[in-house]
Amino acid sequence: xxxxxxxxxxxxxxxxxxxxxxxxxxxxxxxxxxxxxxxxxxxxxxxxxxxxxxxxxxxxxxxxxxxxxxxxxxxxxxxxxxxxxxxxxxxxxxxxxxxxxxxxxxxxxxxxxxxxxxxxxxxxxxxxxxxxxxxxxxxxxxxxxxxxxxxxxxxxxxxxxxxxxxxxxxxxxxxxxxxxxxxxxxxxxxxxxxxxxxxxxxxxxxxxxxxxxxxxxxxxxxxxxxxxxxxxxxxxxxxxxxxxxxxxxxxxxxx
DNA sequence: ATTACTACCTGACAGC
DNA sequence: TGCTGTCAGGTAGTAA
Numbered sequence: 001x002x003x004x005x006x007x008x009x010x011x012x013x014x015x016x017x018x019x020x021x022x023x024x025x026x027x028x029x030x031x032x033x034x035x036x037x038x039x040x041x042x043x044x045x046x047x048x049x050x051x052x053x054x055x056x057x058x059x060x061x062x063x064x065x066x067x068x069x070x071x072x073x074x075x076x077x078x079x080x081x082x083x084x085x086x087x088x089x090x091x092x093x094x095x096x097x098x099x100x101x102x103x104x105x106x107x108x109x110x111x112x113x114x115x116x117x118x119x120x121x122x123x124x125x126x127x128x129x130x131x132x133x134x135x136x137x138x139x140x141x142x143x144x145x146x147x148x149x150x151x152x153x154x155x156x157x158x159x160x161x162x163x164x165x166x167x168x169x170x171x172x173x174x175x176x177x178x179x180x181x182x183x184x185x186x187x188x189x190x191x192x193x194x195x196x197x198x199x200x201x202x203x204x205x206x207x208x209x210x211x212x213x214x215x216x217x218x219x220x221x222x223x224x225x226x227x228x229x230x231x232x233x234x235x236x237x238x239x240x241x242x243x244x245x246x247x248x249x250x251x252x253x254x255x
Numbered sequence: 256a257t258t259a260c261t262a263c264c265t266g267a268c269a270g271c
Numbered sequence: 272t273g274c275t276g277t278c279a280g281g282t283a284g285t286a287a
Contacts, residue, residue: 003280032263056281072281074265086265104264106281139257148282155280202280203267222280243259245278 002071003056004122004153005194006205006213010077011053013208017079018048018060018098025092032105033088039111043067055118055152065113067091075100075107079208103204122153123191130184131177141183142170143242154187157200157222160247162186164221169253170239170246193218221247 002010026040034040046062053059058077060067069077078099083090089100089109100109120129133150134141144150145159154162163170165186168179175183199205199213202223206212216223220230225238225247234251 006280070281072263073279102264103266104279104281106263137256143258146281157280200280205280244281 002075002199002205003155003158004053005158005191005215006199006207007053007056007058007071007153008123008195009199009207009213010071011051011058014051014058014077014079014098017208018051020047021093021096022047023062023091024094026109026111027090027092028088029083029090030088030102030105033100033102033107033109035108035110037110039065039067042113043111054115054121055148056155057116057118057152059115062111065111066115067109068112068116069100069109070107071102072104072106072108074103074204076102076204076206077208078206078210081210118148118152119150120152122151122187123195124188125151125184127181127184130187131180134175134180134183135177136174138173140171140173140241141168141175142244142246145187146242146244153191156244156246157202157219158187158190158194160222161190161220164248164253165190167252167254169255170241170248172255221249223247 023043023046026043028034042065048060050061058069081099083099084101086101086103087099088102091098134144137144142159145154166182194215197213197215200216201212202216221236224236226235229236229249232251234249236247237250239246
């Protein structure tokens with residue numbers, strides 16, 4: 001569910017509350033949330049130094065190591081909530097707690113000695129770097145945009161929305177500098193606008209205070225199959241690319 | 256290097 | 272009311 005704008009919104013909501021607080025205990029309510037390891041021992045007793053985001057990962061820098069949270073499809077991080085039936089882990093502080101909720105159980109909350117290694121963050125990436133990372137590859141552009149080892153943070157919604165804004169077909173390959181520049185611009189714009197509107201809430205996503213975002217109202221192709229393109233009125237199409245539902249305008253986004 | 260398929264889970268929704 | 276199939280903001284592993 002959450003992509004970069006949603007994770008950024010969550011992190012902005014946590015930032016005023018968590019730094020300086022001591023973790024008394026990490027309580028796992030579902031084993032999957034610990035990803036087969038257990039950082040509870042290492043994290044306990046430590047003070048959170050900083051809350052930040054890299055790609056779709058939420059990172060709490062501790063005095064020693066880091067807490068790495070990935071929400072995958074349905075994860076939530078809630079500041080002022082009682083644990084629901086889907087609570088998977090609870091970070092307990094000296095006063096208060098943070099609940100990690102996850103219906104589908106794909107997400108995780110773990111301690112690591114070092115932050116995870118990911119591609120460059122998509123938000124604010126330099127144009128030249130963007131072109132360097134996506135130029136000269138033979139694969140189709142959409143799966144490349146989703147590759148978190150290349151550029152981190154873009155997911156299915158924002159890949160489709162950015163490609164539409166850049167007027168690039170999701171199956172296009174070997175993009176030249178001109179189209180990559182347009183795509184870089186489109187990625188920055190769509191991410192910034194989505195953050196400004198608190199992210200997209202399709203079914204599950206809410207921020208750390210439990211509030212939904214509103215950027216779904218501004219989607220131009222995602223979830224608009226069969227509806228007229230906002231630019232040219234041609235119906236939006238849905239195809240499958242790399243096993244992901246992919247939405248685009250067949251007239252505005254030529255092969 | 257690139258792509259496809261399967262798997263991990265639960266829930267919502269459409270169609271019969 | 273079921274039941275069945277499809278789909279979902281993600282990613283890993285394995286095979287062609």
